[in-house]
Amino acid sequence: MAQNQGGGGGFFSSLASSFSNFKNQVNGLLGYEGLEVINPEGGTEDAETEAQRGRWKQEDRDSYWKMMQKYVGADITSMVTLPVLIFEPMTMLQKMAELMEYSHLLELADECEDPYMRLVYTASWFISVYYALQRTWKPFNPILGETYEMVNHCGITFIAEQVSHHPPMSAAHAENEHFVYDITSKVKTKFLGNSLDVYPLGRTRLKLKKDGVILELVPPPTKVNNLIFGRTWVDSPGEMVLTNLTTGDKVVLYFQPCGWFGAGRYEVDGYVYNASEEPKILMTGKWNKSMSYQPCDLEGEPLPGTELKEVWRVAEAPANDKFQYTHFAHKVNSFDTAPKKLLASDSRLRPDRYALEKGDLSKAGSEKIWRRNKELRRGPERQKVRNSVRDGLK
Structure with a gap:
């Protein structure tokens, strides 16, 4: 993807009629980058039309940009208060649970005797969540001690908690008769003006359970494009590596970066390797649609007499959903998946989240600010207490 250094160049010349004032502001920034002239949907709209699309009003965008200029190049994980109009009525803890939608793939992996097909199923399961991650609405940041629990789905018990306020960090555990899943979610960000790079640092x-194999995932980074100007969209260019720590086998999949006018967007390609790093199975597909596999030779070419077989396909989503939710996302956000004794700290009970779900942006915004200010006052003290308790349990 082409990027303009110093804030000048073709992007601003193509948008001069609409953003002349904005151009003068940006030209003064040193080392600015991140404004892509691109149509990620692969359409034929001109750059000016594409750049003006989005959910922001013009005056809101200009005002917010003036406020955000000082953060260019910085990690803004927990230092910026964002307007509620760009949020979805779900927290990051709930969004972590969306990975459970296609948990049947883990049942197949657990019962599979072929160690390489086992990796095909598990890698496809990890890829499946990217369809949900492409939503451009921002989830609410959990406060310290906030939780989320999900039951009544494939025998899975899922629980997540916000375990650190600064830096923000979440931990989650999921389990049923086939698998145990644990994640510590921590990210580092780099704000580039109209885009945001997100680097996963957790584990x-x-x-x-059947064979006791343990797998570890290293996901690719994520880039959120057109945060303020244009239609917001998400890309995850880079490598995803899934390693079987028990045997040394692994999957290496490459997420293609989105090129000009959407070229290569969503595409994922790679191989399952044995412990000697010899390719055994090729995998290919699109992370927003489906994944397929085919046995291959040592050169990575499909074996004669074999065919490409589909292993996962995204489920049909509701049409014209306001927040681009899947059917499963609505389940995650509902009390149908809540345990009978729901903790008072559960994300579903957040007043700001609930108000946004009901369409009351004014109340959602005021509740969000109140909760943030309260957390800023109490966060360090609460974190100190929690650390002392944990130290005492060691």
């Missing part, structure tokens, strides 16, 4: 591990 993700999966245990399949």
Whole structure:
């Protein structure tokens, strides 16, 4: 993807009629990058039309940009208060639970005797969540001690908690008769003006119970494009590596970066390797649609007499959903998946989240600000107490 250095160049010349004032502001920034002239849907709209699309009003965008200029190049994980109009009525803890939608793939992996097909199933399961991650609405940040629990889905018990306020960090555990899943979610961000790079720093591990194999995931980074100007969209260019720590086998999949006018967007390609790093199975597909596999030779070419077989396909989603939710996302957000004795700290009970779900942006915004200010006052003290308790349990 092409990027303009110093804030000048073709992007601003193509948008001069609409953003002349904005251009003068940006030209003064040193080392600015991140404004892509691109149509990620692969359409034929001109750059000016594409750049003006989005959910922000013009005056809101200009005002917010003036406020955000000072953060260019910084990690803004927990230092910026964002307007509620760009949020979805779900917290990050709930969004972590969306990975459970296609948990039947882990049942197949657990019962599979072929160690390489086991990796095909588990890698496809990890890829499946990217369809949900492409939503451009921002989830609410959990406060310290906030929790989320989900039951009544494939025998899974899922629980997540916000375990650190600054830096923000979440931990989650999921389990049923086939697997145990644990994740510590921590990210580092880099704000580039109209885009945001997100680097995962946490740890993700999966245990399949039948054979006791343990797998560890290293996901690719994520880039959120057109945060303020244009239609917001998400890309995850880079490598995803899933390693069987028990045997040394692994999957290496490459997420293609989105090129000009959407070229290569969503595409994922790679191989399952044995412990000697010899390719055994090729995998290919699109992370927003489906994944397929085919046995291959040592050169990575499909074996004669074999065919490409589909292993996962995204489920049909509701049409014209306001927040681009899947059917499963609505389940995650509902009390149908809540345990009978729901903790008072559960994300579903957040007043700001609930108000946004009901369409009351004014109340959602005021509740969000109140909760943030309260957390800023109490966060360090609460974190100190929690650390002392944990130290005492060691």
